[in-house]
Amino acid sequence: MKRSTGARLCAIAAVSALSLAFVTGCSSDSDEKSTDAKDSKGSASASAAASDVKALTSAELEKLLLAKGDVKGYTFDSGDDTLPKSKSAVKTDKAACDPLAWATAGLAPGDTDANASNSLTEDKTSSATASPDAADIEDAFDVSLTFVGLSSYDGDGAEKAMKTVSDGVTACASGYGLKADGEDSKVTKVASEKGTGGGDEAIAFAETVDMDGEGTATFHAEAIRTGNTIATFYTVSFAALAKGGEMDVNPAAVVTAQVAKLK
Structure with a gap:
């Protein structure tokens, strides 16, 4: 090096996961399908947006x-x-x-x-x-x-x-x-x-x-x-x-x- 050389972890994640499991367990089959469909679309949309980013x-x-x-x-x-x-x-x-x-x-x-x-x-x-x-x-x-x-x-x-x-x-x-x-x-x-x-x-x-x-x-x-x-x-x-x-x-x-x- 004589010249030039030279995450954050959230506890809320555990709470969120627990809350999600509770809500899912109490929902009906139709609710699950609806939620899954929305989550799937949301994830796909987020992934597409990320992949569209150019350097x-x-x-x-x-x-x-x-x-x-x-x-x-x-x-x-x-x-x-x-x-x-x-x-x-x-x-x-x-x-x-x-x-x-x-x-x-x-x-x-x-x-x-x-x-x-x-x-x-x-x-x-x-x-x-x-x-x-x-x-x-x-x-x-x-x-x-x-x-x-x-x-x-x-x-x-x-x-x-x-x-x-x-x-x-x-x-x-x-x-x-x-x-x-x-x-x-x-x-x-x-x-x-x-x-x-x-x-x-x-x-x-x-x-x-x-x-x-x-x-x-x-x-x-x-x-x-x-x-x-x-x-x-x-x-x-x-x-x-x-x-x-x-x-x-x-x-x-x-x-x-x-x-x-x-x-």
């Missing part, structure tokens, strides 16, 4: 990425020089961990070719003094870079992609090996955590990474689904990277602004 194109996703003026205090870059250009450049030693590695590299965590990414950096130059001292210079380099990836899916592909991320957090709890753009890294631990959230579904997780024997650093990532589009976020703090330790969490202002553009 946005990469060009359309590019227009939805955060840009200058969307978030105060940040500069923007296409990310072409820092992010892997394709999934083939990001490999793990556990297939279940692939979605996590892709999400932290600004790539689509699921099966789609519709993908766009950029990066945002805190702009501290505007607050720098005319004659900076050593402390000012050190502070100027204490910035964070946030990688943002957008991906879009046909049908229920986005929901399936989010499930692979959720499953990956569990399956890869003890870590995984990673090679990105020819550079090897070792993720020693993966754990779910609370992120900024938003959208229709959100999954946040932290990855602890072995820094070439110089201790470890913990990075934070988040995937948020809005309809059939998923936004991923991954932040690297240069100061923390140099010293090892805890990275900054993904800036709430950035996450919130990006999710808002997808609605």
Whole structure:
């Protein structure tokens, strides 16, 4: 990770199921047939609606990425020089961990070719003094870079992609090996955590990474689904990277602004 790399369960479901069984047991045969017919039509209609959903194109996703003026205090870059250009450049030693590695590299965590990414950096130059001292210079380099990836899916592909991320957090709890753009890294631990959230579904997780024997650093990532589009976020703090330790969490202002553009 020297460069870029990096569900809700409802108790009401049990109550609802119990209520449904009670109502069904008390209904007549004709009621059952009527209800079954309505449920069948409703399910068929919902399935048809889901299957009709088409993914946005990469060009359309590019227009939805955060840009200058969307978030105060940040500069923007296409990310072409820092992010892997394709999934083939990001490999793990556990297939279940692939979605996590892709999400932290600004790539689509699921099966789609519709993908766009950029990066945002805190702009501290505007607050720098005319004659900076050593402390000012050190502070100027204490910035964070946030990688943002957008991906879009046909049908229920986005929901399936989010499930692979959720499953990956569990399956890869003890870590995984990673090679990105020819550079090897070792993720020693993966754990779910609370992120900024938003959208229709959100999954946040932290990855602890072995820094070439110089201790470890913990990075934070988040995937948020809005309809059939998923936004991923991954932040690297240069100061923390140099010293090892805890990275900054993904800036709430950035996450919130990006999710808002997808609605």
